Amino acid sequence: MTLRIGVLISGRGTNLQALIDACAEPTYPAEIAMVISNEPDAKGLERAQDARIPTKIIEHRAFMDRSAFEAALTSSLQRAGVELVCNAGFMRILTGTFVDTWHNRAINIHPSLLPAFTGLKTHERAIRSGVRFSGCTVHFIRAALDAGPIIIQSVVPVLPTDTPEDLAARVLESEHKCLPQAVRWIAEGRVRVVDEIVQIEEADGTTDVLTNPSIAS
Ligand code: GRF
16 A cells, blocks of 8 residues: 655656655655646646656636635645645645645655745855755644644755855755655654654664864864
8 A cells, every 4th residue: 555645846846756756666655646736837747747647737826815725735635535745846835724634644845954944045045144054854734834843854064165056956965865755754654743743663863973164183
């Protein structure tokens, strides 16, 4: 039995591609039941079509308000038998009933080490603030923007010469590993949320310490 996931996108869909590639492995415990985009021109739609995954365009602009848009999302996801929703570069805030309906069954990937740098322009803001590390976070979705129990994070250094594009590329590579990993753990039934903290059965922590700049020898 594989977990049926629904992927929400708005753009180029490289995180979607990471999930498509993971699902192509015979032992991967999830399958993509449907890809929904709120943008008709999202490049990710082609990726889904190439992989013969059903797609749907649900344009937020076509709805009276956010809740009508979200109700349409939920009904399409439910009709496709989706058990877990994955936001993979989905650029709409999800609220109220949607968040409640999919409580602990909807995840998001964000390109920073949350709770730092919620929202947009994360890489530009990370560089400007002078942090030595950034990274990505996969978390369960809650009503607040880019908040919710954290499943996995990956850390990358911020280098003195980095442009926002350089940092984005480095973080994106780690996103492509973290999102399929989070879905795998959930599909394997190893993830529990206790008091808003995620517990993952038999996942090892790491005691590796990173310093940046490296400490001179
Ligand atoms: C990713 O960096 C994701 O974390 C952010 O938007 C970007 C989407 O990239 N929310 P892609 O569409 O998956 O290539």
